[in-house]
Amino acid sequence: xxxxxxxxxxxxxxxxxxxxxxxxxxESGRIVGLVGPNGSGKTxxxxxxxxxxxxxxxEILVEGMAPGKDTKRLVSYLPDRDFLPEDMKLETLLDMYxxxxxxxxxxxxxxxxxxxxxxxxxxxxxxxxxxREKVQLILTMSRDAHIYLLDEPIAGVDPATRDxxxxxxxxxxxxxxxxxxxxxxxxxxxxxxxxxxxLKEGQVYLHRNADDLRTEKGMSIDSYFREVxxx
Amino acid sequence: MLNRLLKYDxxxxxxxxxxxxxxxxxxxxxxxLAWRVSDVTGGSVLAGILTTAYIILMxxxxxxxxxxxxxxxxxxxxxxEGYLMFALPATVGEHIASKVISAAVWVVIGSAAGFLSLPVxxxxxxxxxxEEWNEMMKAMPYLLExxxxxxxxxxxGVIFLILSLIALIVKVYASIALGACANEYRFLWSIGAxxxxxxxxxxxxxxxxxAGEKINIMLTGSTAVTDSAGFTPFMMGACVYCAVLAxxxxxxTWLCLDxxxxxx
Numbered sequence: 423x424x425x426x427x428x429x430x431x432x433x434x435x436x437x438x439x440x441x442x443x444x445x446x447x448x449e450s451g452r453i454v455g456l457v458g459p460n461g462s463g464k465t466x467x468x469x470x471x472x473x474x475x476x477x478x479x480x481e482i483l484v485e486g487m488a489p490g491k492d493t494k495r496l497v498s499y500l501p502d503r504d505f506l507p508e509d510m511k512l513e514t515l516l517d518m519y520x521x522x523x524x525x526x527x528x529x530x531x532x533x534x535x536x537x538x539x540x541x542x543x544x545x546x547x548x549x550x551x552x553x554r555e556k557v558q559l560i561l562t563m564s565r566d567a568h569i570y571l572l573d574e575p576i577a578g579v580d581p582a583t584r585d586x587x588x589x590x591x592x593x594x595x596x597x598x599x600x601x602x603x604x605x606x607x608x609x610x611x612x613x614x615x616x617x618x619x620x621l622k623e624g625q626v627y628l629h630r631n632a633d634d635l636r637t638e639k640g641m642s643i644d645s646y647f648r649e650v651x652x653x
Numbered sequence: 654m655l656n657r658l659l660k661y662d663x664x665x666x667x668x669x670x671x672x673x674x675x676x677x678x679x680x681x682x683x684x685x686l687a688w689r690v691s692d693v694t695g696g697s698v699l700a701g702i703l704t705t706a707y708i709i710l711m712x713x714x715x716x717x718x719x720x721x722x723x724x725x726x727x728x729x730x731x732x733x734e735g736y737l738m739f740a741l742p743a744t745v746g747e748h749i750a751s752k753v754i755s756a757a758v759w760v761v762i763g764s765a766a767g768f769l770s771l772p773v774x775x776x777x778x779x780x781x782x783x784e785e786w787n788e789m790m791k792a793m794p795y796l797l798e799x800x801x802x803x804x805x806x807x808x809x810g811v812i813f814l815i816l817s818l819i820a821l822i823v824k825v826y827a828s829i830a831l832g833a834c835a836n837e838y839r840f841l842w843s844i845g846a847x848x849x850x851x852x853x854x855x856x857x858x859x860x861x862x863x864a865g866e867k868i869n870i871m872l873t874g875s876t877a878v879t880d881s882a883g884f885t886p887f888m889m890g891a892c893v894y895c896a897v898l899a900x901x902x903x904x905x906t907w908l909c910l911d912x913x914x915x916x917x
Contacts, residue, residue, distance in 0.1 A: 472740060492742070497740075501740075505736035507734050507737070509668070521660070523742070
């Protein structure tokens with residue numbers, strides 16, 4: 423089942439084209455790597471799916487609906503930055519997720535938080551950057567969502583945290599869901615990918631099954647990425 | 654979803670403003686008592702300190718209320734927190750409504766705390782004697798009877814005040830949202846937008862007031878709005894005007910947040 427469909431989708435910022443007539447379909451039950459160098463349009467595409475941006479032209483459908491209030495019930499989104507309210511206590515944040523997301527599994531989130539030794543009574547601003555990143559990931563992955571949008575989840579973190587993040591993603595996502603991971607650190611992520619979408623200068627350069635691509639090119643996706651995007 | 658958004662907005666406001674408003678009432682009460690004691694003992698140092706503290710708190714409350722109203726909107730919707738807020742299953746209209754309602758409620762609570770602190774202080778200080786208070790209470794039925802002929806007009810007046818407050822808050826939010834469409838100098842752009850909207854607003858208000866006056870002259874042959882029959886339609890017209898103005902600012906805010914969202 424196609425969960426995300428983009429038809430001739432474009433997004434421009436003034437005279438700059440971020441996405442250029444993209445046509446793409448992404449199915450359920452897959453972990454898809456959205457890869458490309460900085461400025462290739464990865465974050466723009468994710469923001470369009472999450473309705474943080476509106477298309478300049480073309481169409482985008484999430485489970486057959488235009489992005490909006492109803493699709494946000496189905497999509498669990500992890501932005502590429504620190505986005506949680508610093509003044510809030512973690513337990514208030516958990517209450518908030520319970521209030522707003524019917525698919526949020528509080529027990530699962532609390533278990534993961536406990537395993538990391540984080541106090542629920544702690545305010546977000548009192549936590550280290552790394553801990554806040556883990557909390558963000560835990561909240562995102564504790565939803566039984568149809569689609570997970572993970573924007574650069576491993577950028578700027580140490581190798582141990584990187585492993586924790588990838589294990590948390592793989593160990594907690596709904597298996598019928600679509601997981602879209604945007605990244606330019608392919609070497610770390612490629613082992614978990616079912617499919618890969620290369621974005622180059624705002625266009626889909628390729629969309630392939632990860633194993634097929636490795637077999638066809640006779641190299642890892644990371645090596646092929648370096649070849650395609652060689653400066 | 655609006656009630657859930659309101660729950661968290663009200664909570665966030667209460668964390669900052671409730672202790673401050675509580676402190677105003679507490680200091681007003683302490684100040685009143687201190688003046689009463691100073692009348693007996695003759696020493697007014699404590700009362701003087703408490704009066705100064707009361708005045709400082711009043712200023713702080715005004716500044717902090719305005720800042721909280723501005724920052725709650727900017728930080729929560731247009732700053733980094735916007736990534737969380739706009740991921741919630743709520744419409745942009747619900748987000749704006751939650752911010753406007755919560756801001757209006759806290760401005761009203763703040764004003765009430767400020768106004769209430771004065772009679773509290775006066776009563777406790779003994780500056781109003783019991784006989785005077787009783788006299789005031791005796792005069793109340795007469796006052797209410799005199800006002801009763803203006804009941805409808807007064808009700809419209811209250812609605813007008815609420816709508817004016819809402820229109821002002823939405824105008825401020827529209828200015829912030831317009832400023833946030835820029836990639837740099839958002840604060841300056843917001844101030845520019847507020848000045849521009851205020852200028853347009855003033856011209857529209859002058860035009861509306863002029864039209865209202867002409868209609869009044871046609872209907873009554875006078876420019877004065879004196880009796881209850883003339884006051885009510887005047888206030889009703891003003892309410893409709895405020896509601897339309899708030900609607901326009903609302904649409905501008907919605908347009909910026911839904912069509913041109915530019916998160917930090």
